[in-house]
Amino acid sequence: MIGRRGKWMIILYMAFLTVLFLMCSTDLIIREPEKEVYQIAVIIEDARDDNYGSFRKGMDQAAMELNADVHFITLYEKMDADQQMDLISREQQDGADALIIVPADADKVAGALTDGRVTVPAVIIGSEITGEKAAGTIGADYKNMGRQLAEAVMRDADETCQVLILEEPQKRSIMSRLFLEGIKEEFEECGRGWKSAAGQETSQGFWNLAKSLDSGGGQRLVILAETPELLTEAAGFLAENPEVLAAAEEKKPGEPQPEALPEEKESRMRDGIGEGVFESRGAVLGLYGRGSTLPALNYLDRGMIQGICVTDEYSIGYLSVDMAVRALEGDSSRNRLQTDSYYIEKEDLRKPEYEKLLFPVE
Amino acid sequence: MWRKMLLMLGACAVLTSCQGSQKEEQKTSIRIGISLYRSDDTFINNIRSQLEEKAKEYERRRGIKVILDIQDAKGSQNTQNNQAERFISLGCDVLCINPVDRMDATLIIDKAMTAQVPVVFFNRQPVEEDMDRWDQLYYVGVDAKETAVLQGRIVAELYGRQPEAVDLNGDGVVSYVLLEGESSHQDSLIRTEWSIQTLKDGKVPIEKIAGGIANWERSQASALMEQWLLAYPDTIELVVSNNDDMALGAIDALNRAGIEGMNVVGIDGTTPGLEALKNGKLLGTVCADKEIYAGAILELAASCALGEEPPEEYPLTDGTYYWAPQEIIVSEEGFLKEN
Numbered sequence: 266m267i268g269r270r271g272k273w274m275i276i277l278y279m280a281f282l283t284v285l286f287l288m289c290s291t292d293l294i295i296r297e298p299e300k301e302v303y304q305i306a307v308i309i310e311d312a313r314d315d316n317y318g319s320f321r322k323g324m325d326q327a328a329m330e331l332n333a334d335v336h337f338i339t340l341y342e343k344m345d346a347d348q349q350m351d352l353i354s355r356e357q358q359d360g361a362d363a364l365i366i367v368p369a370d371a372d373k374v375a376g377a378l379t380d381g382r383v384t385v386p387a388v389i390i391g392s393e394i395t396g397e398k399a400a401g402t403i404g405a406d407y408k409n410m411g412r413q414l415a416e417a418v419m420r421d422a423d424e425t426c427q428v429l430i431l432e433e434p435q436k437r438s439i440m441s442r443l444f445l446e447g448i449k450e451e452f453e454e455c456g457r458g459w460k461s462a463a464g465q466e467t468s469q470g471f472w473n474l475a476k477s478l479d480s481g482g483g484q485r486l487v488i489l490a491e492t493p494e495l496l497t498e499a500a501g502f503l504a505e506n507p508e509v510l511a512a513a514e515e516k517k518p519g520e521p522q523p524e525a526l527p528e529e530k531e532s533r534m535r536d537g538i539g540e541g542v543f544e545s546r547g548a549v550l551g552l553y554g555r556g557s558t559l560p561a562l563n564y565l566d567r568g569m570i571q572g573i574c575v576t577d578e579y580s581i582g583y584l585s586v587d588m589a590v591r592a593l594e595g596d597s598s599r600n601r602l603q604t605d606s607y608y609i610e611k612e613d614l615r616k617p618e619y620e621k622l623l624f625p626v627e
Numbered sequence: 628m629w630r631k632m633l634l635m636l637g638a639c640a641v642l643t644s645c646q647g648s649q650k651e652e653q654k655t656s657i658r659i660g661i662s663l664y665r666s667d668d669t670f671i672n673n674i675r676s677q678l679e680e681k682a683k684e685y686e687r688r689r690g691i692k693v694i695l696d697i698q699d700a701k702g703s704q705n706t707q708n709n710q711a712e713r714f715i716s717l718g719c720d721v722l723c724i725n726p727v728d729r730m731d732a733t734l735i736i737d738k739a740m741t742a743q744v745p746v747v748f749f750n751r752q753p754v755e756e757d758m759d760r761w762d763q764l765y766y767v768g769v770d771a772k773e774t775a776v777l778q779g780r781i782v783a784e785l786y787g788r789q790p791e792a793v794d795l796n797g798d799g800v801v802s803y804v805l806l807e808g809e810s811s812h813q814d815s816l817i818r819t820e821w822s823i824q825t826l827k828d829g830k831v832p833i834e835k836i837a838g839g840i841a842n843w844e845r846s847q848a849s850a851l852m853e854q855w856l857l858a859y860p861d862t863i864e865l866v867v868s869n870n871d872d873m874a875l876g877a878i879d880a881l882n883r884a885g886i887e888g889m890n891v892v893g894i895d896g897t898t899p900g901l902e903a904l905k906n907g908k909l910l911g912t913v914c915a916d917k918e919i920y921a922g923a924i925l926e927l928a929a930s931c932a933l934g935e936e937p938p939e940e941y942p943l944t945d946g947t948y949y950w951a952p953q954e955i956i957v958s959e960e961g962f963l964k965e966n
Contacts, residue, residue: 302717313676313679314679325698334717336694336696339679339683341683341687355692359656359692505906
């Protein structure tokens with residue numbers, strides 16, 4: 266038989282358990298601060314994300330740390346500015362709290378930022394765009410990067426060496442335009458000439474390009490690629506045709522010789538497709554460009570690429586999300602960030618300071 | 628009076644449910660969480676690129692926005708479990724999981740079942756007991772036995788036509804080494820068994836010199852091959868590899884040793900593998916149609932997300948498994964041009 270005191274003890278005990286339950290399982294008593302998850306849409310200018318590997322790692326890291334839900338969106342067609350504008354509208358309608366934009370057309374994005382089409386904070390990558398909703402800009406000094414590369418080329422190749430710039434004029438991003446301007450300005454200031462050619466995407470294209478140049482047999486050539494894609498394509502061409510690399514001719518005794526020309530290539534040479542700069546073995550003294558995609562770094566390691574300019578893309582990815590979150594929280598203290606750029610060669614790949622930059626670990 | 632009220636309540640309930648289904652039909656965007664066991668695996672990377680392309684195609688065709696959240700589990704099942712949890716908490720409509728450990732998919736399935744989020748596994752098949760737990764679990768992959776038989780046929784048919792092209796030293800025995808994938812992966816066991824069985828069935832007089840697990844990795848295969856070349860000089864005539872990356876590792880070792888003419892066969896038809904095939908370094912490979920493979924994953928995932936029936940163009944075995952078609956691709960020296 267439970268006494269009156271016992272009954273009260275049971276009631277108190279039950280009440281205590283109820284309070285404990287409410288405290289642990291609900292927010293009726295202790296209200297936990299609500300963590301808002303920010304929806305951030307990243308809209309790039311490209312149809313593929315091949316050049317955004319490190320950027321995405323940084324972006325994902327920031328998303329985890331800063332409680333953001335980040336969507337990475339590519340275009341159907343590279344540099345399709347109209348589609349980018351549609352995507353900007355779509356993402357806002359779908360509830361994006363902030364945007365991170367790599368502009369396909371800087372003017373169109375700038376217009377949208379000022380005329381009210383962009384209603385949420387927008388962080389712009391690689392372009393100095395201002396506007397009411399521009400939360401800030403991040404990127405490297407691409408013009409300076411171009412100058413750095415031109416300087417390196419002039420160090421490696423003397424005046425007798427012809428300079429060929431592979432360009433992609435049809436689908437040029439603002440970053441590429443600035444990079445190219447930097448290269449050309451540096452060459453102009455130093456009185457160095459160059460030839461420009463529209464980039465080729467196939468081996469046949471490169472052979473045709475070679476044919477179109479009239480540098481004559483025997484002249485050495487350095488190639489600069491405007492975009493990371495062109496750099497990788499050109500390096501791939503050199504990897505398939507190592508006999509056109511000057512380094513192949515200068516192999517030390519005992520090293521494996523470059524493979525013999527396959528029949529197909531020989532027939533192309535006979536047909537005159539490969540006439541011009543590539544007609545003699547060892548015509549290409551070096552290939553240079555920008556970007557730190559894994560294929561490009563592999564080609565640099567294998568000697569198909571002599572030097573590349575890189576920037577800290579991981580930090581750009583991280584900081585862009587950080588800047589967007591700060592803007593959403595009303596902090597606009599960091600609205601313009603610029604990352605450093607570096608010129609690296611094969612021997613720099615394994616230096617600790619570049620290793621972190623080129624192969625970031627989340 | 629009560630009857631009228633009940634009728635009205637019933638009508639309201641019907642209307643509400645209709646409105647719900649209308650909302651379902653009007654879904655204009657789907658979100659798919661994709662976790663890859665390792666994004667530096669060449670085959671997986673190829674599938675990832677195809678998935679992105681297929682998502683764009685789907686968007687254009689159906690007018691439904693497709694958001695792909697792609698994460699790399701970096702070979703850690705724990706990381707992958709966390710990624711699946713995050714995908715669910717972020718409101719993904721469906722998960723596409725390339726399991727790190729096919730024996731350990733239970734936790735992901737538990738979480739998905741609790742949240743009622745369907746899962747499409749791919750490339751690494753979870754055990755049957757797990758797959759049978761829910762009717763919203765699917766698997767997209769290739770039939771490992773078919774892959775292995777096709778790989779064996781590359782060599783067997785070349786031997787049948789031109790024995791000296793395989794038996795390089797003409798001693799009547801084809802000495803081979805075997806590069807195997809992860810021991811825990813169902814495909815590596817089946818590929819090894821049936822590839823060798825097909826060679827035997829094809830009357831190729833084979834003798835195994837050495838074999839080793841290189842975990843699908845080029846660098847590990849290269850190191851193993853280098854050891855074997857030193858241990859068995861002028862003996863190895865054929866390299867049978869469970870995938871292209873390891874075959875390329877063997878080719879790297881052969882190049883370093885300055886050895887030419889040895890036959891190497893792979894599986895997957897990765898971009899670097901096909902490149903090696905074009906250059907005559909790789910005798911042949913078995914290639915899953917990656918476009919169909921990725922298409923099946925995406926279409927299946929999208930249909931799950933929208934609550935539709937699985938797509939008819941990708942017929943499912945037992946309502947759960949889709950086997951992507953495969954083909955043989957060989958170099959100029961090989962017998963078969965294309966299957």
